[in-house]
Amino acid sequence: MWWHQHNLCFRRPIEEDYSSRDVEEKVATIAETDESAESEGVIDSHKRREILSRRPSYRKILNELSSDVPGVPKIEEEKSEEEGTPPNIATMAVPTSIYQTSTGQYNEETELAPSHMAAATGDMPTYQIRAPTAALPQGVVMAASPGSLHSSQQLAEEATRKRELRLMKNREAAKECRRRKKEYVKCLESRVAVLEVQNKKLIEELETLKDICSPKTD
DNA sequence: GAAACCTGGCGTCATCCTAA
DNA sequence: TTAGGATGACGCCAGGTTTC
Secondary structure, three states, rough: OHHHHHHHHOOOOOOOOOOHHHHHHHHHHHHOOOHHHHHHHHHHHHHHHHHHOOOOOOHHEEEEEEOOOOOOOOOOOOOOOOOOOOOOOOOOOOOOEEEOOOOOOEOOOOEEEOOOOOOEEEOOOOEEEEOOOOOOOOOHHHOOOOOOOOHHHHHHHHHHHHHHHHHHHHHHHHHHHHHHHHHHHHHHHHHHHHHHHHHHHHHHHHHHHHHHOOOOOO
């Protein structure tokens, strides 16, 4: 991982905590003080989004930190140089035609169709990715070919297919993003521990030097 | 034991950012 | 300029913990 490779997180102090719950508490506090919001009793989700300004990504922050330190490479795209990449990262390593997620089972890539089976948690749809040509509805294939007639239904199917594909990719991306973020937080925590030890040692050293430089006269 | 609260994970949406 | 990946934010759920 990039932060492990470069030991990036041991360079500069932590500047920000990325707890979304903290943000939610702050927003809630703001909302409580907002008279109009009080009168409504509920904050509109759009209003919440306006209140919440998007924070810079943790990856960007690390880049900025590293740019101040000569010899520290910037964070690039995550390379899978490291061995032992978790096999459950579906977007990176799908060894066979089937892989499992928490909400559904995915078959081999390329074609997606919502099955809307009731997932374990409730009404989350599950998706099956079908093989390229085998089970593909003919209408979808025709819609993809140039010059063919596009009925409104075919267009709708195509739009739906694209949406499902995008959702599936985003789902996997979100998982990967969370995994990276957890590692990032762990990294910061270990950095705190190291700096605390260093600080303690320096304080002890300072006390020792003070004793040496100013010996007691009585 | 039930209710309240906390925590962690997930899917989705909106937005940012970058490569093409 | 645009498509697509990355990620912050939101809402929901399940499981664990605390309080009564």
